[in-house]
Amino acid sequence: MSHHMKIKDLREKSKDDLLKKLTEYKKELSQLRVVQQTGGAEARLGRIRPIRKSIARILTVLNQNERRNLKKFYSDGKMRSKMPKVLRTKLTHRRRLALKDNEKNRKTLHQLRQAHKYPKRVYAVRI
Structure with a gap:
């Protein structure tokens, strides 16, 4: 029985097939562990x-x-906010700690007053 299976082949199999194969391998491994403890054939231990x-x-x-x-x-859409952290895409430390857009655009009360007091001037240019 060939023990080396390629990942590509494994990905094509169904979950039931994989679980069946897994139990087979685990059973065989436990048998080999018994052989190892009893001092069995070296060829099988490989x-x-x-x-x-x-x-x-x-x-x-x-x-x-x-x-x-x-x-x-x-x-x-509904479940996106409830996604566990382990499933979220990984970000660098810098990207995680970076300010969000709404945090970047926030203004202090003084800045808001100044902007209201001195609005940006708009000039009309004739051509």
Whole structure:
């Protein structure tokens, strides 16, 4: 049985197939662990690492699919504000702490009074 499956092939499979494959690999891994403890054949022990890697690949694909589906669920208008932080797009520290547009455009009371007191002059130019 080939233990190395490509991620591309795993992404095409359904969730049920992936879970079935995962249980198979976990069962085989536990059998190999028993063989390892009893001091079994060295040839079989070399298969532990590839099986562990395959389990990791399957779990990675399952987690990516789950995250993609959750992002899709939260992306519509009503749920957008309730999206968990772990699903939001990552920003740099600078972008996270940057002022929002409404914060940038806020004016102090003094600035508002001055703007009202001295409005911007508009000149009409004849051609």
